[in-house]
Amino acid sequence: MPPPRPTPVRAVLLLLLLVTPWAAAASAETVKLGFNYPRTGPYFAEGLDQLRAAQLALDEVNAAGGILGRRVELAIRDTRGDARVARANAVELVEKEGAVMLFGGSSSSVAVAMGEVAEEKGVPFFGTLTYSNATTGGDGHRHTFRECNNAWMAAKVLSKHLNARFDGKKYFYITADYTWGWSTEESLRRFTGTADTAVHQGVRTPFPVSTAEDFKRALRAAQAAKPDVLVLVLFGQDMVNAINIASGWGLKQRMQLVVPNLTLAMAEGAGPENMAGVVGTVPWSWEIAWQFRFEGGIQFVEAFARRYGRYPSTAGASAYTIVHEYKAAVERAGTFGGSAVVRALEGHRYTRLKDAQEWRAFDHQSLQTVYVVRGNPPDVVRADKYRLRYFDVLDQMTGQEAAQTRGEWEAERRAAKKPPTLEKLADEGTGVR
Structure with a gap:
């Protein structure tokens, strides 16, 4: 005797049982980077260049197999150049979008606000254009990294x-x-x-x-x-x-x-x-890439120009570098976990668009020419x-x-009434998060 035909309800349940594992697997294939940038406000032009370069870097990363085999997407918010907006956006990017890292911004007040959220949530934050000494100085955190130089x-x-x-x-x-x-x-x-x-x-x-x-x-x-x-x-x-x-x-x-x-x-x-x-x-500038024959910089300039019909700026170079450096750090760590990625970045030297740079271990400032x-x-x-x-x-x-010496940096921390070292990570025994 043939089995009974499923009722419409049973058919739907059966379909859900078949589809749900595939949907979950598809969802697990994607990882989001939280991009919080000035689409509007006085720094909008720098924001546009960051967006263009970040998307170019993402396309390159995905074409090469993603990060740890997972496709990468941008979850995007507009800071409007306002620190309060940036903070709210950063919380939303982590809590609602599930972003595993944060980057962007062209204002140091925005960067400081985003760094605070990153520390609270335990995800890495990369300041894209933030020149205030405070970003990696008096207001620096263990999860904050600055790709550009400081003041x-x-x-x-x-x-x-x-x-x-x-x-x-x-x-x-x-x-x-x-x-x-x-x-x-x-x-x-x-x-x-x-x-x-x-x-x-x-x-x-x-x-x-x-x-x-x-x-x-x-x-x-x-x-x-x-x-x-x-x-x-x-x-x-x-x-x-x-x-x-x-x-x-x-x-x-x-x-x-x-x-x-x-x-x-x-x-x-x-x-x-x-x-x-x-x-x-x-x-960095596109002229510098050509003048000093920095091959990575030249390739970036050419790829950017082919896509957008213009040269990239410092803002774009920083965003592009951050995406690729984050990928490299995750792959060194073997995980997207914030603490492991932070440790993989600290003290790491890299050469990408110019001569050698280093994520200095004690303050997370990128040392560079x-x-x-x-x-x-x-x-x-x-x-x-x-x-x-x-x-x-x-x-x-x-x-x-x-750059500041260790002693000069510690003096800035003391003046800001902060300890002379960045916070320990949660898995280093602080019990903070």
């Missing part, structure tokens, strides 16, 4: 160049009023001998929302002070707005304009005429295929020479 390193190499040309001259600082601005100004004042604010004056501009009037007010103060060097401690669209006004007022003819941390997107936003002769630093650059003349910029040859390299300094 101290930029100031060290930049002051080497400036001191040879403007020793004893008068400076004026216009500074974004948040953690990156403060530590960048403090670091540059330290190494240029311009700490006396009565002589070397400065003003601060609001962050994250500044208006043209804010920059005009600051620039009027600079005009009145008549400095030899005007330092714009501004980033993203804020820098673009300020330098366009300064150039329009003819300040470039009367003083040297300095932007401590530059990106290609910032230079492009300001334009060739306004950027010509402006001095700053970068940890930092470059002083100057804006090229407009005709040089325009002669380039994409009209993006903005930077001429003037000087450089290795990461070992530029």
